Amino acid sequence: MADSVLLVDYENIGKVDLGAVPAGVRVPFFFGASQKSVPTGFLKAAVKLGERFVQIDIEGQGKNALDFHIAFYLGEYLARSPQSPCVILSRDKGFDPLIKHLVKRGFAVRRANSMAEALGSRALPAAAAPRGQGRPATRSDNAALLAEARHLIEGTQKIRRPRKRKGLVAVLHSHFSKKVPERELQALVDELIARGELSESNGAITYHS
Structure with a gap:
């Protein structure tokens, strides 16, 4: 079963409760070049996630540099596992045209403004297994x-x-x-x-x- 993916724009979002991340969710975490430190509690929560926490450091300054990295890694995840639900955790609405395009192509991708939105009523479940022996949805x-x-x-x-x-x-x-x-x-x-x-x-x- 493929993991769901929560791509976190830490530069945009700031404080994130990693302890709220459910099992079966992979968390690529994008750090901007200007972000030199994180709280101790955050590091402890990251360690508990183990291999599901993926630290991605952006080297060098550049307009929208972090956003381009997120878009690239999102594409990589979808290429490897097209059925995996993906959420971009960011308040940056600049991602929305890309998300709209991906949804039209049949991918389960959306953006959330907060952890509560990402993991609330539209929760990030682990990617679902095929339903019984029936024909998969097309x-x-x-x-x-x-x-x-x-x-x-x-x-x-x-x-x-x-x-x-x-x-x-x-x-x-x-x-x-x-x-x-x-x-x-x-x-x-x-x-x-x-x-x-x-x-x-x-x-x-x-x-x-």
Whole structure:
């Protein structure tokens, strides 16, 4: 089973609770050239993660140097394990066009502004094993689910649309007769967000159609 990946822009995020990282999540940690030290507690938590913690030091100064490194390593992880969910932990919205492109290509990638967002309702589970002996989901399957979800939302009066992510996932789960796993519905909502059709803030959903 492939690990999920949490790529951390430490230069942008600052304080990070590594103790909150669940099993099955690999954590590439990107340090800017100007970052010379980290708290002792952070180092202890990093040691506990063992090989799952990957320290990446950026050498030299340059505009967006750290961001380019994150994009490169993200591409490496996706090339080795295309099914692995990946989250970029950064408040830098400059990653969003790349993420939107990757989501359209069928990859499970998103950006989180905080550890709580990365590991909360849209948690970073370990990459899921194949479901039973059934046929694995294809990109055409995902496109059909996306189109159906979009049709459902657009056909619902705005005042009746779920205002929370949890409620939206529950509505989709019911609509698909509970045959689509929740993790796929969570990914579906992520894709709608990446496409700009929805936005989310602290679990609250805003619709843009």
